[in-house]
Amino acid sequence: MSAQPTDLQDERLIINAGLSGAIKKSRDRIKSGDLGNLPVIIGLFIISTIFQMLNPFFLSSANLSNLLMECAAVGVLALGIVLVLLVGEIDLSVGSMSGLSAAIFAVQFVRNGLPLAFCILLSIAAGAFIGWLYGQIYNRIGVPAFVITLAGLLGFLGLQLFVLGATGTINLPFESPLVQFGQQAYIGHTLSYILAVAVSLLRFGLGYYSAATRRKAELSAPSLTSLAMQSGFMAAALGTIAWYLNKSRGVGWMFVFFIALVVIMDYALRRTSWGNSVFAVGGNREAARRAGINVKGIYTSVFILCSTLGAIGGLLAAGRLAAAAQSSGTGDVNLNAIAAAVIGGTSLFGGRGSAYAAPLGMIVIASISSGLTLMNLNSSIRYMVTGGIVLLAVSVDAVARRSRTSHGRG
Amino acid sequence: MSSQTLTSETVLSLQNVSKNFGAVAALTDVELDIKAGEVVALVGDNGAGKSTLVKILAGVHPQDVGVVKIAGKEVHLGSPAESIKHGIATVFQDLALCDNLDVVQNLFLGRQLRAHRLDEVTMETTAWDLIRQLRAKIPSVRIPIASLSGGQRQSVAIARSLLGNPKLIMLDEPTAALGVAQTAEVLNLIERLRDRGLAVILISHNMDDIFAVSDRIAVLRLGRNNGMFNAKDTSRKEVIEAITGSVDNAVTQRAEAHSK
Ligand SMILES: Nc1ncnc2c1ncn2[C@@H]1O[C@H](COP(=O)(O)OP(=O)(O)OP(=O)(O)O)[C@@H](O)[C@H]1O
Ligand SMILES: [Mg+2]
Numbered sequence A: 001m002s003a004q005p006t007d008l009q010d011e012r013l014i015i016n017a018g019l020s021g022a023i024k025k026s027r028d029r030i031k032s033g034d035l036g037n038l039p040v041i042i043g044l045f046i047i048s049t050i051f052q053m054l055n056p057f058f059l060s061s062a063n064l065s066n067l068l069m070e071c072a073a074v075g076v077l078a079l080g081i082v083l084v085l086l087v088g089e090i091d092l093s094v095g096s097m098s099g100l101s102a103a104i105f106a107v108q109f110v111r112n113g114l115p116l117a118f119c120i121l122l123s124i125a126a127g128a129f130i131g132w133l134y135g136q137i138y139n140r141i142g143v144p145a146f147v148i149t150l151a152g153l154l155g156f157l158g159l160q161l162f163v164l165g166a167t168g169t170i171n172l173p174f175e176s177p178l179v180q181f182g183q184q185a186y187i188g189h190t191l192s193y194i195l196a197v198a199v200s201l202l203r204f205g206l207g208y209y210s211a212a213t214r215r216k217a218e219l220s221a222p223s224l225t226s227l228a229m230q231s232g233f234m235a236a237a238l239g240t241i242a243w244y245l246n247k248s249r250g251v252g253w254m255f256v257f258f259i260a261l262v263v264i265m266d267y268a269l270r271r272t273s274w275g276n277s278v279f280a281v282g283g284n285r286e287a288a289r290r291a292g293i294n295v296k297g298i299y300t301s302v303f304i305l306c307s308t309l310g311a312i313g314g315l316l317a318a319g320r321l322a323a324a325a326q327s328s329g330t331g332d333v334n335l336n337a338i339a340a341a342v343i344g345g346t347s348l349f350g351g352r353g354s355a356y357a358a359p360l361g362m363i364v365i366a367s368i369s370s371g372l373t374l375m376n377l378n379s380s381i382r383y384m385v386t387g388g389i390v391l392l393a394v395s396v397d398a399v400a401r402r403s404r405t406s407h408g409r410g
Numbered sequence B: 001m002s003s004q005t006l007t008s009e010t011v012l013s014l015q016n017v018s019k020n021f022g023a024v025a026a027l028t029d030v031e032l033d034i035k036a037g038e039v040v041a042l043v044g045d046n047g048a049g050k051s052t053l054v055k056i057l058a059g060v061h062p063q064d065v066g067v068v069k070i071a072g073k074e075v076h077l078g079s080p081a082e083s084i085k086h087g088i089a090t091v092f093q094d095l096a097l098c099d100n101l102d103v104v105q106n107l108f109l110g111r112q113l114r115a116h117r118l119d120e121v122t123m124e125t126t127a128w129d130l131i132r133q134l135r136a137k138i139p140s141v142r143i144p145i146a147s148l149s150g151g152q153r154q155s156v157a158i159a160r161s162l163l164g165n166p167k168l169i170m171l172d173e174p175t176a177a178l179g180v181a182q183t184a185e186v187l188n189l190i191e192r193l194r195d196r197g198l199a200v201i202l203i204s205h206n207m208d209d210i211f212a213v214s215d216r217i218a219v220l221r222l223g224r225n226n227g228m229f230n231a232k233d234t235s236r237k238e239v240i241e242a243i244t245g246s247v248d249n250a251v252t253q254r255a256e257a258h259s260k
Helices: A018-031 A038-054 A061-086 A094-111 A116-141 A145-164 A177-183 A189-216 A224-246 A253-271 A273-283 A285-290 A295-321 A333-343 A357-374 A379-407 B003-007 B050-057 B080-085 B103-107 B120-133 B150-162 B180-195 B207-213 B236-244 B250-259
Strands: B010-021 B024-035 B039-043 B065-070 B073-075 B088-091 B168-172 B199-203 B216-221 B224-230
Touching: A038 A357, A038 A379, A061 A094, A061 A224, A061 A253, A061 A273, A061 A295, A061 A333, A061 A357, A094 A116, A094 A145, A094 A295, A094 A333, A116 A145, A116 A177, A116 A295, A177 A253, A177 A295, A189 A224, A189 B120, A253 A273, A253 A295, A253 A357, A273 A285, A273 A295, A273 B103, A285 A295, A333 A357, A333 A379, A357 A379, B010 B050, B024 B039, B024 B050, B024 B199, B024 B216, B039 B050, B039 B180, B039 B207, B050 B088, B050 B168, B050 B199, B080 B088, B088 B150, B103 B120, B103 B150, B120 B150, B150 B168, B150 B180, B168 B180, B180 B199, B180 B207, B199 B207, B207 B236, B216 B236, B224 B236, B236 B250
Parallel strands: B024 B224, B039 B199, B039 B216, B088 B168, B168 B199
Antiparallel strands: B010 B024, B010 B065, B065 B073, B216 B224
């Protein structure tokens, strides 16, 4: 008995050891409706197969490298959406927020000639302030976030047009760092491989450290071999991706920046008390309150983060476009961000999802958009296809939720 | 530790507490005192106002009028967080757990160790210690609460009330869903808590459990105090009469019918 770790002593536990065990465990999880990232990965596989058959340029290094760059700006918005969905709310105004942020930046930087860092901070502060405002209205007056942010969608679009003024579009100078970052900054070949190895080693190190502390506390822990295998697999996968993309322009810094934000958010959601509280509020608001959590504070922090990420996404989009236009952040930007979060596996019912939903869902959307563009199909088809996929994703979520209830996974 | 020195200190006292829900007067002028190292059972029929009283003390909803004193000082329990800060731990009748979180996350909700880099290992071992202490049959602490049985959930809710050194623990029907062994463990636990000098409020409909552990029995009837009994020198019949409000009630009638 004492040889068995504390958490594996119950005789009813089905212990799946080793590789076959791991496979069986994930199969059981999927069957019981805990789908994780599986639907997106299957979806991506199908999408890329179809487009590759229709146009062999689709999976070329150059197209993929560009596709990832295209993901970053709206992906950052989607990351904010993941947060509000986790607390069971929605923000319809991230697109307007991003457009407003781009407009503020362009006016201050180009027209008023203020320093770059100041203009960036100003835009981000505007985002944070608007999020704070949403939080206050939500907490004090109790208007549903759906309505508050619908008002924000219109109001801040108006403000964006007002800020831009009569000229409408403000071009950013090509040599400005933001445009360079949005269009020209790719990590070099050597650095990409170093990063791939370093990230994998870091993962191994952290995994090893956590396994060692768990073992010392007599809890179950993954074996050294499985940790090494995971990290090795990760290094190989990242290395292959870097190698393939390096055949053309490589991996853009903007995409790396986006992924870095995702990793930080994932840490905050899973490894901090704030993250636990976010899930708790999304799962059972009253229980969270009775546990002494500052529920209003959690809502405020989530709205602030979402709008701030909206502002950051707007700056990235401005850099990519080298301009702040009246159309920045309008059209399908909002809906793409929401669709990405949902396609990536964030539940609309609150309390379930992960930061990685943002990049995964965004890659799906960018793939569809890129594939259809390659086929010279205009946006009419793109909207319809994306709409269909959103419907599919929401249905998968609803069906999985039912299956979870019957399999006792909440 | 001698419980004698601790018993003198009044942990909680309620004066003239009233609470209305719309047209329903759930509590009217309720008084209650409880000392350290004492178990007070709170009994009453369905809808007598027991849970309402617990929720007032837990900061879920404040009383309309009346005074709550903790250690002799008047306090305002405006939110669950304030109540927790005053050392009041609660096991709610509806448990108030988050279905989407696992056992460890639920236990430590609102009081995680190392807020910015969660100390998962210590939290997990503490969780196992508590579960062992309650002899709760929980197979894994890393599965969502949704996948636990009613009794297992109740054990989690009880375990949660033990964290964070409370001075007063309120248990609202803690054994309603528990098995025989687990019920006995909870009763043992209540006695251990009393010996450690904690004040315990136990709500239960089970007279055996009440007479097994409580020092005093407070009866609520239709939202009002209806007697306070010393468990040692009171019969069940007296308590049941106070609960139902009449000497001739369904319980006594059944007893008579059986004895015939
Ligand atoms: N949130 C609420 N809104 C309106 N009325 C309520 C609310 N909570 C309780 N009540 C009313 O207050 C009265 C007391 O309810 P309470 O839950 O305190 O009873 P109880 O003594 O705990 O009963 P039980 O033994 O069934 O748990 C009931 O008449 C109930 O209808
Ligand atoms: Mg009750």
